[in-house]
Amino acid sequence: MRKIERVFIIDDDPIFVFGIQRFLKHAQLGDDFTHFENGEKALIACQDLLRNDEKLPDLIMVDLNMPVMDGWQFLDAFSSLDIKTSPLVFIVSSSIDPIDLRKAKNYPLVREFVVKPLTALKLKELVSTYQGA
Numbered sequence: 001m002r003k004i005e006r007v008f009i010i011d012d013d014p015i016f017v018f019g020i021q022r023f024l025k026h027a028q029l030g031d032d033f034t035h036f037e038n039g040e041k042a043l044i045a046c047q048d049l050l051r052n053d054e055k056l057p058d059l060i061m062v063d064l065n066m067p068v069m070d071g072w073q074f075l076d077a078f079s080s081l082d083i084k085t086s087p088l089v090f091i092v093s094s095s096i097d098p099i100d101l102r103k104a105k106n107y108p109l110v111r112e113f114v115v116k117p118l119t120a121l122k123l124k125e126l127v128s129t130y131q132g133a
Contacts, residue, residue, distance in 0.1 A: 004030040004058045004088075004127060010042045010074060011035070011063040011092070016116065020061065020092075023120040029127055030059065038066045039074025046078060057087050059127065064093040064100060075107050088130050092118055 007030045009017050017035050024030050036042035039062070049056055060078075064071035071091060078089075089109045093100065094116045104113040111130045114122065 006030065006032040006055070006057040007034070007059045007061070008042055008045070008057040008087075009033060009035045009061050010039055010066070010071065011061070012037045012066045013063070016063075016092075020118065020123070023118070023123050027120055027124045027127075029124065037068075039069035039071060039077070041068075043069065043074055043077050046081065050081060050083065056083060056085070059088045059090070061090050061092045064091060064095055072103070075110065079107065079109060088127065090114055090126060092116060 004024075007024060009020055011017055011020075021033050021035075024033065034045065034057070036045065042060075042062075046056060048054075062071045062074055069077075071093070075089075075091075086109050088111055089107075091104050091110055091113045093113070096115055101113055104110050112126055114126065
């Protein structure tokens with residue numbers, strides 16, 4: 001089972017980001033959190049890590065609706081990167097649109113589509129379920 005050390009949170013809602021960081025700390029699911037307000041900034045960070053032969057985050061949580069580069073655009077670009085070990089990727093969105101739920105299934109790297117609000121218990125269950133995968 002791999003340990004969660006580095007987490008990327010890609011979401012433009014500062015209240016959600018604050019809450020999820022508290023949940024992660026409380027559940028002891030990492031201490032190294034990096035927040036990005038849009039997918040473009042997160043993608044650049046991932047590309048920089050790969051270019052410098054550094055490890056990608058263990059967990060990426062991405063919202064769908066953001067300015068500049070939304071979650072779908074991030075997932076498209078991230079999927080095309082040459083990565084050795086895929087991080088756990090969860091879509092965490094307020095969308096309940098069945099189209100979004102179906103579309104998420106087209107991304108093999110997405111482990112789960114979670115509808116906000118996300119609780120600490122649900123987050124811990126998700127990570128526990130997929131850590132060994």
